[in-house]
Amino acid sequence: MDLPAGLSDRDLTEGLARFGISGPVQYAPLGFGDYHWTVAGRWFTSVADLTNKAHCGPDALAGLRSAMDTASALQLPFVVAPLRTDDGETVVPLDDRYALSVFPLLTGKSGSFDDRFSDEERDEVLTLLAELHSHEPPAGTPVAPVDSDGRDALEELLDEPGEWAGGPYSADAREVFVANTQRIRDLLAEFDRLAAQVPPRRVVTHGEPHPGNLIRTPDGYRLVDWDTVGLAPPERDLALLDGDLSKYTELTGHEPVAAGLALYRLRWRLNDIGEFAVWLKGPHERTPDTEVAWRGFRETLATP
Incomplete structure (x- = not known):
């Protein structure tokens, strides 16, 4: 970093x-x-x-x-x-x-984004999320928009990519972006189709409860990085957990909506595409962070 x-x-x-x-x-x-x-x-x-x-x-x-x-x-x-x-x-x-x-x-062990929960760990996180989602929203809780962050900027680039000359990765990033413009448009259309199917229920969500934002302490998991907290469908959080989500249904009575899970997983992908595109088009230098951005940009667009 x-x-x-x-x-x-x-x-x-x-x-x-x-x-x-x-x-x-x-x-x-x-x-x-x-x-x-x-x-x-x-x-x-x-x-x-x-x-x-x-x-x-x-x-x-x-x-x-x-x-x-x-x-x-x-x-x-x-x-x-x-x-x-x-x-x-x-x-x-x-x-x-x-x-x-x-x-x-805190004293404890933190994970990383790419870690995978065991079945027991997943159920522990689902228990934590069930308590959060059942909590009365504090006054002033932000509303988390369903639409992806930076969508307007992404669509502007799709309509007119322009010149990308901000740094060492710009030209190659533009080439990758332009080659995938139709695919990105298809992903945006799929996002809109899924969004129309998600029920209007809103709860307090963390937004990014992945292993990198969880610390294992002697007293159980602790959840950090709350800048993404917001009122949203529960699937906003649940989409980051793989496998059996029945523990959540057992605790809350809510069965996760398949379209909502797919929506928020796609939202992550579109956010990454848009953020990396703007970053690599603009002024930047060759640093460990921009290397991560360039690799992530290519990998995200290469994902089936």
Whole structure:
């Protein structure tokens, strides 16, 4: 994970002071998207790049605050909720681009996105999701749009790809994109067909309850990264689990809708295509992150 461009150590220190926190800071190159440090062996920070938070809405800072406030208000034992500043804020802007949230540092084992749950682990996660989905939504819980993030930008590129000259991967990425334009249009049409079949039921969903956002602690799983929290069909979360989902039905009485599961699995794919396309078209350098983006772009488009 690359360090955030243009963010100084002083910016981070001043942001931490808003939470009354000081001490040794160590960079933690984890995940993909946000930036993280541990502080004094007690706290875990998340610095969000607001230019990369399309899912938080047109005002990314306000959307991120709504999400973090929701996580804080849920008060569920498995929710790793953000701390609040003395004046009650869960998110502190560090400058026009970056914003800071702080969490307790947990002792446990984290996974990665590509990990697979055992049957027992899957049922444990389904139990956790059943409790979350049955919880009364806190006031101000964001609504998670069904449509894929960045769809407008993706459709603009389909209509007029234009020149891709932002960095070392741009030309090759454009060639791959143009060769797959009809396929992407077909995926968007399939997405719309599935969306029309999903019942209007809405519950509090996490949005990304994959193994990379779960930490196994001595007291069970803890769920992190709540910037994607939102009211949505339960299938938004359930789509990330493979295999038998009957435990969820047993606990909630809701049988997952096949069209909803297919919809949200396709949504992940379209999000990746759109995000990687915009990234690789625009200004970038050859870094570990852009290498991941280029590989992910090709693999996503190559998936049957």
